[in-house]
Amino acid sequence: MRRPGIFLEVARMRAPGVEYKILVQGQTHFRCERLHAEISTGECARRWQGATLRKHERLVSCQRCPIGAIHAQPESPPVAQNGTTPAPAPVKSSLCIRCGRPATRLIWGELCPSCSNREVEWRRGANGRGTAPILYKPIRLWRVGVVDRDGRVGWQKFSGQNFGEALARAVRAGYRLQGDRPGEPTWNAGAGRFEYRDDAGRVLLELEVDGRIEFVAVDHLRVGEVPASVTMPQMLVTPEEAAELLPVWLSDEELDQVGTDWRQVDLGCRSCRAGVLHARRRGGALECRCSAACC
Ligand SMILES: [Zn+2]
Numbered sequence: 001m002r003r004p005g006i007f008l009e010v011a012r013m014r015a016p017g018v019e020y021k022i023l024v025q026g027q028t029h030f031r032c033e034r035l036h037a038e039i040s041t042g043e044c045a046r047r048w049q050g051a052t053l054r055k056h057e058r059l060v061s062c063q064r065c066p067i068g069a070i071h072a073q074p075e076s077p078p079v080a081q082n083g084t085t086p087a088p089a090p091v092k093s094s095l096c097i098r099c100g101r102p103a104t105r106l107i108w109g110e111l112c113p114s115c116s117n118r119e120v121e122w123r124r125g126a127n128g129r130g131t132a133p134i135l136y137k138p139i140r141l142w143r144v145g146v147v148d149r150d151g152r153v154g155w156q157k158f159s160g161q162n163f164g165e166a167l168a169r170a171v172r173a174g175y176r177l178q179g180d181r182p183g184e185p186t187w188n189a190g191a192g193r194f195e196y197r198d199d200a201g202r203v204l205l206e207l208e209v210d211g212r213i214e215f216v217a218v219d220h221l222r223v224g225e226v227p228a229s230v231t232m233p234q235m236l237v238t239p240e241e242a243a244e245l246l247p248v249w250l251s252d253e254e255l256d257q258v259g260t261d262w263r264q265v266d267l268g269c270r271s272c273r274a275g276v277l278h279a280r281r282r283g284g285a286l287e288c289r290c291s292a293a294c295c
């Protein structure tokens with residue numbers, strides 16, 4: 001039997017003029033005037049995020065709700081910032097950005113001693129015994145769907161050995177995660193590839209400006225132009241969903257790598273959109289949690 005994740009609502013910002021009450025331990029409820037219902041602040045935040053980021057029609061009453069916007073923030077108030085640069089998220093100083101393991105000391109402020117040793121060995125081209133490390137995956141850039149502090153939904157490139165690390169870097173830079181796709185993935189039989197198309201069927205090109213990615217729709221590709229690369233959608237799931245889905249999604253080999261210690265996986269947290277999920281094995285079951293400790 002799979003054990004669900006542990007459920008504790010994240011402490012959320014409180015809206016002025018709203019009366020809160022504790023009906024269930026670990027949760028805060030209030031009377032929502034728009035929904036004419038008693039709901040938890042966590043439910044409110046999820047609805048607001050769903051309405052704002054995903055534009056779910058059934059959540060239309062939650063769009064532009066100022067109380068939802070406040071509940072969607074974790075308890076620490078957002079830091080004042082200028083322009084479009086996101087304020088840095090609270091530093092999760094004890095978690096390695098690459099493997100997610102807690103460390104008493106992080107090298108370069110981000111890697112546990114084990115991950116940093118492997119990186120140093122790789123940079124040297126050889127490990128301590130003089131043989132080239134073969135298990136090291138080189139760092140590359142990943143396209144991460146993000147929402148900035150102004151609520152603008154977009155994509156940015158972040159580096160990482162794996163996608164989870166890129167997600168962790170985005171979160172640490174103060175962005176929230178989003179799982180939209182730039183366009184509809186469409187098979188182009190003539191070219192033998194998938195392409196993103198907009199609603200009018202135009203091909204999307206990917207332009208990068210200071211790490212920020214803009215998608216531009218064109219009717220025809222000019223010589224030398226390459227359409228935006230189609231990648232797997234950026235999955236955002238709750239820790240509970242991840243505990244159910246990972247045993248199905250992961251190969252046996254990948255599952256074997258999940259040991260009894262928490263390990264970061266390539267999934268963003270749908271509950272808070274401000275954390276990366278961790279998994280571990282416990283008594284034959286898979287447990288998942290969020291790096292932002294939201295649930
Ligand atoms: Zn590490």
Ligand SMILES: [Zn+2]
Nearest residue numbers: 269272290294
């Ligand atoms: Zn979370």
